[in-house]
Amino acid sequence: DAKTTQPTSMDCAEGRAANLPCNHSTISGNEYVYWYRQIHSQGPQYIIHGLKNNETNEMASLIITEDRKSSTLILPHATLRDTAVYYCIVFGHIFNKFYFGSGTKLNVKP
């Protein structure tokens, strides 16, 4: 049911930027790209979302390609506390259903 493809796992050195890719080649014009993360034994946490333009907030940046078929979540200075599973979700309000795939397990290493 998930309409996104993400790598199963990635490693990142502490203090470096973590770039998490997501493919969503079947995204339609009214669908947003959302990113959530889930730290071990916690519920998922909202990070950021976007439609067409790049977005930035205090947690991360979201870069969406011009054709909107893929996006990248950027954590500019990863810390050990950023170790989590990151979910990329395509959400269209008209369908009103949230599909989580299996996500990317990000391991931030000292």
Next chain:
Amino acid sequence: EAGVAQSPRYKIIEKRQSVAFWCNPISGHATLYWYQQILGQGPKLLIQFQNNGVVDDSQLPKDRFSAERLKGVDSTLKIQPAKLEDSAVYLCASRLPGLAGVETQYFGPGTRLLVL
């Protein structure tokens, strides 16, 4: 602002027994969701409420699962009878209705169920 509360945090039961989980969403959040998360997988939506009405329960195994949100605030999810494959974390989330397409859900810590 208080977050989404869930109880119990952990539950161990034997198969064919019954179990109930409780969720209290963030105050003022009209939309409430129950998700099932099996180990190693992403959360799967079971049911969505808007106030006290069901919006989507298409993935709820209705022969054994039931959920209610009678007064449009807190909610209960029940499993009767439980099967081994129901072992999972049950997550509750809530959302404040906002702009179309803005789907910021706030999740509780979950209830970890083990069926023996």
